[in-house]
Amino acid sequence: MPAPLPPTTPALSRRIADATRTGLGHARTGLAASRAHAGRVRGHARDMFAPLLHLGRGFRREVAWARTWWKEATPDRRKGALVGAVAVGVLLYFLPYGPLLALGALMAGAAWLGRDRTPPPPPGPPPGDNRLQAIYNGLVPHLADTHDPDARFEAGAAHSKAFEHHEFDGDQLTRLELRYSPYFADDDPEARHRIERVIEAKAGRAREYLYGWDTEANRLTVAALPPLPGPVPAQPYVTAPCEIVLGFTDPTSTNRLIPVTTSTAADADPDPDGTQLPPVVWRTGTRTNAPHLLAVGGPASGKTTLLRTIAVQTLRDGDVLAVDATGSGDFACLAGRAGVLRVETTQNGAREALTWLREETARRAAAIAEAKRSGRAAPEDARRPLCVLLDEPADLADPDVHTLLDLPLRLGRTTHISIVATARPAQLDRLHPGLLSETHTRVALGPLDAATRAAALGSAPGIAGGEGVPAGRGYARVGGGPVIRLQTPYTPDPLEDDTPDADRARVLALLPPVAAQGALPVHGTETEAAATAPSLVKTI
């Protein structure tokens, strides 16, 4: 009698189940490996015997052809063929190498007949065709027009009806030229924006596109823009006096290149030799028609970093007055440096600084006018570049403070005074009208909607798309020129804890030394501001 099986416990059942699972897994893996091996052997055998298989197929076809001919031939033709075959056989028998020649002919015929006769697959649609058709279909609701004599956009039509030229890089659309109905309202920004959004949605939102609207020829050219170089670390730039590098742009947007070092603290492979990049240069002083600048961007879009970039460049041959209406102390690194007249962070301090600025403008204007009257060169202290940094001046509560800016804004060019202001998009409505009308150099940073970007730049950029715009990336419009892309340099606050050491050292090396007469403090309170107010006017 067989011994009774021991009772199964839950642990034992689990072990049995695990063992079964492991066994099954091994069996499955083994089976898959043997299948793969068999497949490989089959493949090798097929390659090795390919000529024989080819000939065999040819012989079969020869036999099949002969059989069909025999079946379909009339008795007379069969007889004729038999006689002919016997005659040829006899002839070959007596001919030197005759049988060998016959065998060769038979094999040549088999080789010919055994060739692969499967027709090549019909050519598929050209690469990117589906994408182009998707763009076309997306545009039909916006561009279909029953009045269009050429009916270029119609539901169900092929994209070639309207798309005249396209270029792809792999499966990425890089260029598209299309024609649209002459009745399309191509001068309406809203209508244009709708078309651009459809194209971006279907061609890929990750890249930026340059739109060229030729309203005379009813033609739209879309060009995908390559990514701009990443942030360039703060460094001294090769520029003329009164030239400020705001950042870098596309090579097609400027005809100038300057040498720069592109490696940052995070780079494992430093780049001591540098490279040449196309700069966005803003000119201040008398030879410009746009001595004032307004930078617009949302929170943490890089506005203050841009102001620091401008400050360190101005301090090479000019003075800086910084008014931080946000009170965040982002310009503390400038305080007390040679050439930095004052760093203000309070409302009272801002009023005093701007009052001094108005008086300084009047003094410079009078000195320059007097010098001109008497036929002398303007005195040095009336010509020294002065850059006034106003971080978010819309936060200055006292409306009278803003009017103090009117004179410096108006006389900035002749008195070598430049005002650089920043604003958040929501502050644009509250900004002093003078700041809007006199700042002809504009910068828009970070992600902004199309309408805000156009309002900030004073003109629609003609470039759209590109998701997730990082801090320091945006657009610039210098002196009413075209809107161009901009990547600002990375000039972080050296006093911030999280600034990498190499970047901190780089920015500190660019700043002038602490002034001999003693550092001016960053005023945290209005009392401190009042206490230091007399030292505001710098004696030159």
Ligand SMILES: Nc1ncnc2c1ncn2[C@@H]1O[C@H](COP(=O)(O)OP(=O)(O)OP(=O)(O)O)[C@@H](O)[C@H]1O
């Ligand atoms: N060009 C740049 N390259 C790399 N990082 C940058 C660049 N510009 C700014 N940043 C980073 O983005 C963050 C925000 O920058 P910043 O303080 O200048 O923005 P902001 O617009 O002044 O912000 P807020 O309006 O909140 O004061 C910082 O960490 C800064 O280091």
